């Protein structure tokens with residue numbers, strides 16, 4: 001039996017991470033492969049039984065609190081496992097993902113690489129270190145309109161780096177616009 005591979009999809013908010021994950025899910029589904037899709041329970045924006053992109057495409061998913069729960073859902077015949085919003089899961093996700101890859105499962109993870117403070121989410125960084133392929137997505141910068149958005153700027157609320165939200169709190173921006181907004185507002 002061959003090992004599986006790890007693909008990690010990262011970028012700022014609105015950059016198409018969930019859409020890209022859903023595209024891979026479609027490829028496996030078209031090939032009649034056995035898959036499981038997971039998401040952290042903390043992300044209650046839409047519902048707890050689906051992953052949903054900002055453009056509203058959706059796929060059924062199992063909501064989990066701890067990475068180890070993923071293993072309890074596996075039946076031993078899965079070809080691939082998909083996990084969205086990995087930044088909300090703890091760092092034991094690394095061991096769980098490695099265990100799945102070693103048992104021949106392809107694993108696809110999507111999540112934020114950086115918080116709105118431009119600090120790395122450690123769990124994402126760990127997964128990127130083990131990845132066979134990293135897909136770094138960009139968004140359209142909300143300020144200048146260029147397709148160079150690599151950061152997320154938070155314009156309301158507290159300083160918490162875990163804070164669920166969407167257009168009510170966050171915009172995607174390029175580095176220049178991020179620095180300009182920070183200088184203007186801090």
Ligand SMILES: Nc1ncnc2c1ncn2[C@@H]1O[C@H](COP(=O)(O)OP(=O)(O)O)[C@@H](O)[C@H]1O
Nearest residue numbers: 013014015016017018019053054055139140172
């Ligand atoms: N600033 C933006 N740049 C690019 N896409 C955006 C932007 N704002 C909204 N969108 C929409 O968001 C969709 C991507 O959503 P999604 O896959 O959920 O991204 P992510 O998971 O990275 O937040 C795009 O297809 C587009 O319709």
Ligand SMILES: Cc1cn([C@H]2C[C@H](O)[C@@H](COP(=O)(O)O)O2)c(=O)[nH]c1=O
Nearest residue numbers: 012013014115116152161162163164165
């Ligand atoms: C930047 C940033 C975002 N979040 C939250 C906000 C959303 O609920 C998700 C990201 O969703 P998306 O699918 O990538 O659009 O994460 C956060 O908690 N902390 C942050 O710094």
Ligand SMILES: [Zn+2]
Nearest residue numbers: 141144174177
């Ligand atoms: Zn910009």
